[in-house]
Amino acid sequence: MNIRSKAWKLLMVGGLGASLLAGCGGSDEAANSAEKVTVSKEGFPIVETPIKLTMMAPDVGIQNWEDMVVLQEMAKKSNVSFEYKNAPKESFDTKKNLVFASEDYPDVFYAAGLTPSEQLKYGEQGVLIPLEGLIDEYAPNFKALLDEYPDVRKSITAPDGHIYSLPVVEFSQHWYRNPMWYNGEFLEALGIDKLPETTEELYDYLKRVKEEDPNGNGKADEIPISSVTTSAANVRDIRTWLLGAFGIYEEEIYVDDSDVVHYTPVEEGYKQYLEYMNRLWTDGLLDPESFSQTGEQKKAKGQNNQLGLFSDWHAYMTKGGEPSDKDPMFLPVRSEYVDKAAIAKNRGITTGAFAITKTNPYPEASMRWVDYLYSYEGALLFNKGPEGTLWEYENEADRTKKALPVPGGGDSEEYRSTLTPNYGIPAPTVSMDDITKGLKNDFDLWVEKETKTKLLDNGARAPFPALFLTVEEQSEINSLNSDLSTYVKQMEAKFITGAEPISGWDAYVETLNKMGANRVKEINQAAYDRWKAS
Amino acid sequence: MITAIQESKGDKVFLICTYIYLSVALLIVLYPLIYILSASISSPQAVNSGQMWLFPKDVTWAGYELVFNNPKIWNGYLNTIIYTLVGTLLNLAVTLPAAYALSRSDFFGRGWFMAFILLTMFFSGGLVPTYLVVKNLGLIDTMGALILPAAASVWNIVVARTFFQSAIPKELQEAAHIDGCTNLKLFWRIVLPLSAPIIAVMALFYGVGHWNSYFPSLIYLNSEDKYPLQMVLRQILVLQEMSAETTGAAISGDIAQAMNSKAETASLIKYGVIVVSTLPIIAVYPFLQRYFVQGVMVGSVKG
Known part of the structure; x- marks a missing residue:
């Protein structure tokens, strides 16, 4: 290589200069000098003179937040605009911890998914400010919501009596986990017109799927029931539903009808569940790859029309093709040990969606801003975008809407994701039926009907309320759980695959109790009693 | 035959x-x-x-169509090229002089400096303190945050220093000095032209490092238009992983739908993106390979 010294010099100097220039861009961190602004208590604009705050939020990577029509409109309306400090959704927690650790706080957190322990810890340190006073003064919509649903207030109030974050309130979404779906073609091929109601009937269906070639390709390639295992849990997507057959609402902690808290892995019903799963495994009805495959691999089997029963948000997402009402939702089955299946329902409250930090110079204005998202108009704007883009009113008085053709063609959900931040993240808002009035298609209505007749009418309820543990309780639970959950996960797989005979159950329970299973139950019981009494 | x-x-x-x-x-x-x-x-x-x-x-070809029509990927590509070019040039500008200075036995306090530099290789400041330094330098959310803190790698300085020590005879330098050459001129005119292998190796080490790095951009950048390609790639791939993870949990219909459509796109384009993003490195490698072998070996063999 023949290096001419002059060229090298130029290159080096150029490189150095460029990097210096690049470095200079960001040194203008605006120190917000908080001038007094008058915050109007109702109507828009919220403030007379425009103000600018910083917002930290997770981003699904579709559209820059500055360019989102909904946020622009909101800024115009309210005179409150934001500088967005986004981090990609999948690494948001890393960034969030860094921000807290380095005391580089944004003015507000949006859709941040602050855990109860984060709320409590940073609330007690004074980093997140208490919101209850602001809610009374500046959040008429949210306050009305709290008055209407006292449980929401119970769930967002920390043990020290303060409210540090606003929740996602979503009472129209009932599923605790993705439902399971039957393969409609298999049901038809096997001539089944009544869905299984007991674990035995379910077993018979699965057995027939395996043996009678319902997909009609002449090969015994049917997989009666398939599942995936993630780092968090084994076969989680199907076990919530199968556990219900043995009277258990949830895989870890649930409360029964007489206010007693249970720790699932030591319950008798859990043992019966393991026995049942072991039977499915030994008879080749449970997909042998359930403990190793990825979601994609499972979906590929669905698209090959091999699966008899599987879990997904909607059946067509696994089977491919268009949404169809041919694949019925799983009707929770019951075993001979219980009178009726336990069915878990989404509790509808996710805390930690919005918080205000101590560096925020305008907490009142911030509260008014977010309060709008808990009103019908605000929730509608942030959920569906402004009127005239994807929808318009057919009858504004009773809030009936109709869908408009997607600008430029294409998928309306995809287009919606470029309008509003509330796409794929737990944003502070309330969902109500009026928002989607008139916008639901036949498939949505069918799913709603299935949900109602199969889950809600059969006594679905939330397994455990959203509640706070104190800082000490939380740290004790965390340290206990880190050992417990690994052991439980290992043993569950062993029991199901038969690597450990079910006769080892007593020794297993004893080990769990030695590892502090009782303590986990006690702590949650205490927290539940507090919640109940508040 | x-x-x-x-x-x-x-x-x-x-x-x-x-x-x-x-x-x-x-x-x-x-x-x-x-x-x-x-x-x-x-x-x-x-x-x-x-x-x-x-x-x-x-x-x-749907995957490639999506890749080529995705402005984020192209923007990321452009950013990565900027980070790699500017970053690597800065790396060379810092590493080579430092390594050369440390290679000279007549450099006063050489052992002392070397010990200090080596110390940082074994004990780093940690994530949060480093973040604080970058923040207080006003570099958060600037391209500089990805280039300046990574300007020098101790390991590479050591490799380059060993090269200079063993490949450039001391006699050559003495001869140049006798002829009236200054230190700076010696470095420019004599040492650098003789060091093509190590320059190539350093450029490759640093360049590949910049090309593949995503963690600093995750930590220091807030705005998407500055994301390098690997960050965009990660967003596509990890979201797909997450969809399997979270669709089990109690989430809203909105999130599940979003995840599902993301996952579909991701499974379509992920291999295409991998091809597009690794191709330049694979294409450059054969040309640098001969220096690569030569350069790394030089550090280990003394003649």
Whole structure:
């Protein structure tokens, strides 16, 4: 290589200069000098003179937040605009911890998914400010919501009596986990017109799927029931539903009808569940790859029309093709040990969606801003975008809407994701039926009907309320759980695959109790009693 | 073919064994590359169900179409090229002089400086303190945050220093000095022109590092228009992983739908993105390879 010294010099100097220039861009961190602004208590604009705050939020990577029509409109309306400090959704927690650790706080957190322990810890340190006073003064919509649903207030109030974050309130979404779906073609091929109601009937269906070639390709390639295992849990997507057959609402902690808290892995019903799963495994009805495959691999089997029963948000997402009402939702089955299946329902409250930090110079204005998202108009704007883009009113008085053709063609959900931040993240808002009035298609209505007749009418309820543990309780639970959950996960797989005979159950329970299973139950019981009494 | 000397039986066996061994090694190395290439033009269903295992099946160009129509990927590409070029030039501008200075035995306090520099290799400041330094320098959310803190790598300085020590004879430097050459001129005119291998190796080390790095951008950047390609890539791939993870949990319909459509796109384009993003490195590597072998070896052999 023949290096001419002059060229090298130029290159080096150029490189150095460029990097210096690049470095200079960001040194203008605006120190917000908080001038007094008058915050109007109702109507828009919220403030007379425009103000600018910083917002930290997770981003699904579709559209820059500055360019989102909904946020622009909101800024115009309210005179409150934001500088967005986004981090990609999948690494948001890393960034969030860094921000807290380095005391580089944004003015507000949006859709941040602050855990109860984060709320409590940073609330007690004074980093997140208490919101209850602001809610009374500046959040008429949210306050009305709290008055209407006292449980929401119970769930967002920390043990020290303060409210540090606003929740996602979503009472129209009932599923605790993705439902399971039957393969409609298999049901038809096997001539089944009544869905299984007991674990035995379910077993018979699965057995027939395996043996009678319902997909009609002449090969015994049917997989009666398939599942995936993630780092968090084994076969989680199907076990919530199968556990219900043995009277258990949830895989870890649930409360029964007489206010007693249970720790699932030591319950008798859990043992019966393991026995049942072991039977499915030994008879080749449970997909042998359930403990190793990825979601994609499972979906590929669905698209090959091999699966008899599987879990997904909607059946067509696994089977491919268009949404169809041919694949019925799983009707929770019951075993001979219980009178009726336990069915878990989404509790509808996710805390930690919005918080205000101590560096925020305008907490009142911030509260008014977010309060709008808990009103019908605000929730509608942030959920569906402004009127005239994807929808318009057919009858504004009773809030009936109709869908408009997607600008430029294409998928309306995809287009919606470029309008509003509330796409794929737990944003502070309330969902109500009026928002989607008139916008639901036949498939949505069918799913709603299935949900109602199969889950809600059969006594679905939330397994455990959203509640706070104190800082000490939380740290004790965390340290206990880190050992417990690994052991439980290992043993569950062993029991199901038969690597450990079910006769080892007593020794297993004893080990769990030695590892502090009782303590986990006690702590949650205490927290539940507090919640109940508040 | 007629050879002057007949090969003995043993030689023949040896030769055959060698060929078999090398073929196997070649297969092992080549298979993943072919797999990725084939997967990038096969339908995701065929890939996921394991029907596609070597040659493309159900050929579709939809993945590449999505990649080429995705402005984020191109913006990320541009950013990565900027980070790699500017970053690598800065790295060279810092590393080579530092390494050369440290290689000179007449450099006062050499051992002391070296010890200090080496210390940082074994004990780093940690994530949060580093973040605080970058923040207080006003570099958060600037391109500089990805380039300046990574300007020097101790390991590379040590490698370059060893090269200078062993490859540039001290006598040459003395001769130059006697002829009236200043230190700076000596470095420019004599040392650098003789150090092509190490420059190439350093450029490759640093360049590949910049090309593949995503963690600093995750930590220091807030705005998407500054994201490098690997960050965009990560967003696409990890979201797909997450969809399997979270669709089990109690989430809203909105999130599930979003995840599902993300996952579909991701499974379609992931292999295409891998091909597009690694191609430049693979293309550059053969040209630098001869320096690469030479340069790394030089550090270890003393003559």
